[in-house]
Amino acid sequence: MSRVLVRDLATKHNETVTIEGWLHKKRLLGGLNFITLRDRSGIAQSLIEDKDEIEKLRGLQIGTVFSLTGMVTPDERAPGGAELHDVKVEVQVPVTDEPPIEIDKPISHKSENLDTLFEYRVLNVRNLQEQKIFKIRASILANIREYLTKNEFVEIQTPKLLAEATEGGAEVFKLDYFDKTATLAQSPQFYKQIMVGAYERVFEIAAAYRAEPSATTRHMTETMMLDIEMGFVSGHDEVLDTVGDMTINTLNRIYSDHANDLKSLNAPELKLPSDGKVPRFTIAKIHEMYEAATKNTVEDKKDLTPDEEKWICEYARKELGSDLVYATEFPLAAAKFYHKRNVENGTVYWGDLLFRGVEIATVPLRENNYQKMVEQMKEAGLDVTHEGFKYYLQAFKYGLPEHGGCGYGIDRLVQKAIGLNNIKEATLFPRDINRLTP
């Protein structure tokens, strides 16, 4: 008999069917035994009264792979309105070892228990509540891909094994590469800019590696980045608007498509601007507002402190009804060699997209003039003849239009969209300074 999925039982009333899956829960009442089975589409209850049949499950633990064949019987008392009766049990993969964690109940996400969460990740991905997180994550990615593809962005893949760290900023991982030393890409920055020369608009969703010894709730050593780059932009605003619109679009869809799951995960209410425009404040303005409101002093004005990020997000949510806010016009002191500078006001065309208290994307405009690039690289003390820059500079020498894009933290987006406390909770198998397994 061919397999029927749990979600299709509603259409099979009074038919004899076979369902296959994992043992989810046994509730043995003596003569009356309720067995729930989980498959990819949900969980279903079966009623087993035959002593010989229920005996087949004696000593078998949650997770046992089995099939149940029986009559789909409508019954108001059954979850989902129907259950299997006159059931034959067939065990496919018996599990006799007691699982180290309880799979059929919500798993603790308290910060002090996260180590247990990840130690038994292989098992807790079977937990229904845990599965919701990663289904929402999959939907977020699908929505982003759909949005970008619709807007004529071409998805690309670029190498993660590199000869040399080039972008600067974050620390890089080094590894043996035959008789050379290779590094792991901390960003596809150079490659995506090069590809603007081909398609104008490109994006990549891939892992980025950061060797920062950061032990916080928002850092991992391996993180999934969405990188976007678009050419022939009319200015910084167009890039900020595109990334903002994509984010608003994605969050609205997720909150509508996964309303029940988000509610059961205690996600906060989503607040987005009704006009579709993410509110913007300059870095200088945020420093000023923050210092005036909190009486704190910000020592290093190059960037926002974590506390300022939280503060401006709370302000935007409360005063402007927006969970998203842009911090724009970074000071020249923060500029990297590839950034486009605004010489008129001494700032960089660079905005950070903040969401519910953390930075989820950096959204800058790039310098696209070859001569200026070379100058800015020399200013930064970089060797423009170095192999690491040679190919990158070729793209500029042979013509790149004005362009900009973003480096976008997918894990942070998922984390904050659901309202999780730690970025690792939004990641199946997180990598941080002290975890390389599972």
Added chain:
RNA sequence: GGGCUCGUAGUGAAGCUGGCCUAUCACGCCUCCCUGUCACGGAGGAGAUCGCCGGUUCGAAUCCGGUCGGGCCCGCCA
């Protein structure tokens, strides 16, 4: 890299101003009872050298030192 915290059955917690601790509770597990459970219920049972090493003490889960492993914050970064 700096600061602050935590470590007790498989899991989550209580105890931790030293002795009523032969270490408590909940979930899970095992045995038995139970014909409408859905966090099933009831009776019983097994399961912990209190992270590790050393010290103080008549006596240490409890105090002290070291060590290992977590977590949170800062810095750095996305």
